[in-house]
Amino acid sequence: MNQKTSIVHVITGLDTGGAEHVLASLALEKMRVGEHPLVVSLVDGGSQFDKLRTAGCRVIGLGMRRGRPSFKALMRLVRIIKCEKPPVIQSWMYHADIAALLAVYLSGRRSCTKLFWGIRCSDMDGSRYRYLRGVCSWLSKYPDGIIANSYSGLKFHTEVLGYRPKRTAVIPNFFDTERYCFRESARSRIRRELGLDENDFVIAAVARVDAMKDYPNFLSALEEIDGVTALAIGKGTETLPVTQGLIVLGERDDIPDLLSAIDVLVSASAFGEGFSNVIGEAMACQRAVIATNVGDANSLVGSAGIIVPPSSPFLLARAIARLQHDEKLARSMGHLGRERIIAEYRLERAVAAFQAVYGYCKKN
Template identity: 40%
Template sequence: MRPILHVISGLRTGGAETMLVALCRSLQARGLPQHVVSLTRGGENAEALAAAGVTVHVLAPGGLAGAAASLLSLSRLIRRLRPAVIQGWLYHGDLFAALAHRLAGAPRRSLLAWGWRNSDIDHARYGRLLRIGRALSGWPGLVVSNSQAGADFHCGLGYRPRRLAVIPNGIDTVRFRPDTAARAVIRAELGIPEDAVVVIHAARLDPMKDHGAVLAAAALVPQLRFVLAGAGTETLALPPNAIALGRRDDLPRLYAAADIVLSTSAFGEGFSNALAEGMAAGLVPVATRVGDAGLILSGSGRLVPPGDPAAVASALADLGALAPIARRETGLAARARIVRAFGIDAMAAGFLEAWTQAGASLDPAADRGR
């Protein structure tokens, strides 16, 4: 069977990287060989992919000469593997996949697909990539966006994909689930009282995530406890009711110890994995109205305007004042929403359907006739 080749900018901890691992695991289990090209060295998810039996190829372009050499290496890999699909992830992965696809002479043999993972991105930081992507947006036979907001944003900038599919992220609802035992253990480890109402915010330190709004809101609701998890959070100056843990690899345990999951993204968020994972763990969600947050919540928890700490604090105060049983029932309803609409199998099936409809041959019998 012809493999699927994914091209991504790197394999560090992040939403897109997490979804790539989940998708590869699911497709590999279905008998579809998976290969991943990373454009940077290292990253925690490289080990996760290898453990799942996925072949990881590392190209590390540095400067123009390095980029040219990496493109040549990627084009040779494409000619050798003859993948059914070349799926780009994030802007750098999309562009490298497109250029190598052309260089390898593969347009008739392999479907080129791009992956959009953002909405309302910062033009000051990504303007050049957005302009290049817009100019080449007719090259891929398919573009997959993980949010309707992201699809609308890019099309509004003048991107003109030949075929567009919106496939929401898939959440591992077995890994992310309510866990009474983990709740007690992690609270004891962190020195959080059993009866405290805990808000968790899981995100790397980045302007897009707006940690300033988290800290300002926390200062307005001293009756609640805040746990911040994510690379760089350990450097923040915190109010007395907050702790920061830096990067953590045990998010399911941390979510299990909380009551409310908070997403304060100011821009750029397409589909928030942290928000959906927290909901899968049975937490009540509070999120800014950015990307597809409204679709994820679908009436659960609270939606608030971005960049408004007072609105965040008001929503948190209201939910924190609920009786514990009412808050628990609200969280379980949020979990049911994620289980129903955003499972990993649904995401994998969506990719397979989109690739097939765009012309990719994923049938082993068809491959033998080539």
């Protein structure tokens, strides 16, 4: 018996990243309740690509080279849409937004397939994306709606970039609180592996090396304080300069265990964040958070951490030192954070919110 495709997700790539993780979680949840999503990646491969395929989800790579638009890949997407006849297409990030829009029109199914774009960032580096964002702004009136994961991202795209969507919705990221939870056994094991004592004060930055993530801010703050061990976790961290107290771990797939091993999560981003996944994951693991006031960090963290201005290493260092010398406060923030994530940012709520947006547009 043929299985009717419930939705087609189109994304630029399926490597490690916040949008990729959210898409994969949504697709797997849809499978769990008996639906049949299809995920299409412009670029082949990636950790989330493999994760989805292993779980039995249908995933198709279009073979496009990163940063190189391909007519062949576009026409393959057109054929997929013609064949699958999905009632809904959800695209993720700029390249995929454009590709999905062109493909749904070229497929001849624009009248019977609803298209939604996804905004996953706020004020991205204009020098890198100026042309692409200009095209998206010009085309933004054609999708049936645009779903952002942050209010700051939606505001930036509509007020600064000039997006003119028919409808908008903000659906924050969500978190698996069974996977992301504090485990004493993981804390002891990871600390033992890294040669750290139980009483060592350990912070971590979990981010790829990118101008947006502002590792120089993090490293400069680290130089201002004594008695702190810092973990740098993420793609490219092996290239960071050697600094006293810094342990670089590169890209890892055991983030919940690593978060259990630390005392405070530090997000030092300079710009571009919409709704940070790692901040929410740390909160779910009962870790206090220090974050720069970028994107929706302030509304997410609330009383579960400390917010500082971006690109201010002195203030970042002062916040770290405050929690270093007030273990009770850090522990209290951690408990508040997990309670907040459980109450407001569960997977089930996000799935229902997406479905409500799709359903509303079908009726109107």
